[in-house]
């Protein structure tokens with residue numbers, strides 16, 4: 315299981331205090347407008363990534379479902395097969411711009427078609443333009459609030475099974491998508507494997523967004539004393555699914571470092587892992603944890 319997990323938590327070499335080569339860098343959260351034409355979405359994303367890199371961002375995070383309208387009616391039509399990279403315009407664009415600018419791109423999510431199944435998938439490209447990881451959303455979003463919102467992602471998508479954390483020059487990055495934020499267990503698993511940063515492309519709606527979006531990401535950051543970055547599409551009030559927006563970077567004490575409203579924008583903010591070390595020294599939750607009373611089981 316978990317073939318994307320490259321760090322062995324039981325390895326004595328894993329030092330949770332160890333920092334990557336680059337401890338301070340800029341991250342960009344590109345809160346993109348989503349159009350019904352895929353080509354337009356690709357062009358917009360390309361421009362936003364290029365501009366973020368030109369402003370010094372070393373890591374760019376894109377939103378959930380940024381190249382496809384957020385509706386079960388569209389997912390199959392817009393889906394791409396990443397195994398056939400030449401047939402995937404999204405794969406090619408992200409790979410090319412990552413290597414051209416020498417940046418890491420956590421490519422939000424798009425519908426992936428693979429062996430007759432559809433997945434809500436995030437691809438991560440390294441600064442050499444190579445695909446470094448692929449994460450398929452594990453917790454699908456099914457909700458039914460009478461008179462408010464009804465959405466069943468599991469009608470269309472198959473759930474993924476593989477937590478994904480990757481070792482990069484910018485630290486160990488855990489990947490998850492949107493509704494995955496509601497499950498502290500996944501964030502804890504990544505923290506146990508030494509993650510410095512969790513990236514959540516997301517597309518919360520206005521119904522759950524106002525109450526939960528910020529609370530959840532601050533909770534995941536605070537519990538695990540690491541950085542959490544989220545990136546949403548911008549709001550489209552004409553669509554059937556009204557997006558909350560508010561792409562955010564949260565620091566290891568649960569503090570909001572930078573955030574946005576719901577319009578199209580790019581948030582550029584600094585990650586400084588030395589703050590994570592300070593927070594873990596000041597409040598050593600890891601040492602205070604009572605594994606004799608409750609134990610976190612990592613299968």
Ligand SMILES: O=C(O)CCC(=O)C(=O)O
Nearest residue numbers: 455492493517518519522
């Ligand atoms: O968990 C929620 O309340 C919203 C999640 C969501 O919008 C999604 O997973 O697409």
